[in-house]
Amino acid sequence: MGQGPSLIRRRTLLAATAAALAGCEDASRVTGGFAGANADLGHMLRDKREWAAPRTSRRTQVVVAGAGVAGLAAARALRMRGIEDFVVLDAESQAGGNSRAGEVKGIACPLGAHYLPVPGDEAREVQALLEELGLRRRVAGRWTYDERHLCHSPQERLYHDGEWRDGLLPVHGAGPGALMQYRKFAQLVERLSQEARFTIPLVRGRPSAVHASLDAVTFAAWLDAQGFNDPLLRWYLDYCCRDDYGAGIATVSAWAGIHYFAARHGFHAPGTAEGEPDAPLTWGEGNGWLTRALARPLGDRFRGGQLVARVAAQTHGVEVDVYDARTQSVERWQAAHCVVALPVFVAARVVENAPAFLRAHAAATGYAPWVVANLHLDAPLADRGGAPPAWDNVVHGGTSLGYVDATHQALNPVRGATVLSWYHAPGEAARADVLRQPWTAWRDAALAELTPIHPDLPRKLTHVEVARYGHAMAIPTPGSFARAGAPPRTARLSFAHADYSGYSVFEEAFTLGHLAGTAA
Known part of the structure; x- marks a missing residue:
């Protein structure tokens, strides 16, 4: 399956839905806009050839460049070592990277990553974090997780052949040949x-x-x-x-x-005796719950709106120049060490005399763009029957990845207004399109896919906020595993980011960030 046909289908759906909305009185009352990452600020690194001389200079022991999961993990590791003299710099005003959270009309919702699988024994740094946050503890000699934070049932459903069905693996209509291949793959x-x-x-x-x-x-x-x-x-x-x-x-x-x-729970063919995998940890705001908890102890050591423009290792320390978006001026930080917790394509631009391994990673890494459209509804949707509303809802054959319900974890027995977080990964070829389209285009794309299943969606939709990521995550193409691993460090620089693993999940970013912070 290539990306070309997907883009063609999406453009056809956009045109069809725009035409439908043009004659619908509900369209004019739907407000919306963009949320999340500031692409214009990030693109300054690509477009600006020279930076002004720093106006001011500050000193600290360690600079952490980047406040995504890896940078926040590095900051936590520094604090665990008793190092309090550090600063965390990030271009965005809110820490968390692709795990930031938002809020639409008082309802918390994710702007990116929205769950964390129960970590295995190899992810011991993540396990320790979950214990610290009260999510994991020993009961009668066994590790248990707080059920309030495990995904409530029902967890997943698939819209297939005109009806919602339990789980995401298509079973309805699977003949003997399909079932045989399911078993063989397992x-x-x-x-x-x-x-x-x-x-x-x-x-x-x-x-x-x-x-x-x-x-x-x-x-x-x-x-x-x-x-x-x-x-x-x-x-x-x-x-x-x-x-x-x-x-x-x-x-x-x-x-x-x-x-x-x-690496997780295997593949279970229909009819096998294996039990269900552990429910993932999830929250209304997605993994923003975790990154907010990691950022909370930092106080004013986290500085947002600070675009890291230059990192220069020197004999007796490191210089980090940042562009302050508020004052539109350059400031210099002088430190003994810098944890470079930036995507590899950014790190290769800002690290002066970038090491060979960093240049090689940057040259070989491709990135997937993402769109997350948070759709606020003033009332629950009427359902089509079949499997009941779930946390994760996917359309078989759809162009998107489906939607999650931000209020699924709420304990209120009466369902009311909610936010549906609709996820779309259109492919590398669509990167410019992702950033060029107005927010209404993504509203229309979501409606085009979901309205045939939820005819009352346009009437109940009140507001849309769209988060766009031009370089959301590294794509593990052939050859990426051969390059993967903990990046080497120098006397003045440590490197940490999920990019060095070749794909983007919380456990990879957190572990590499923790290791970098431990060694800084």
């Missing part, structure tokens, strides 16, 4: 996970010939070679890859496709 995942360790985070694993073989080809090519041609199975695997990596099976490596299942 057996292959199990076999591969026994032959090689698939770990999250990657730094706890051991590279093997199995990994290298899977890393050499696309997932689609590997599926072809294994004889997996059933459309239902391939749709599901493509959806899983788009959901986790922002790109489908024709783009990501076979290693990434297998890792999605083997």
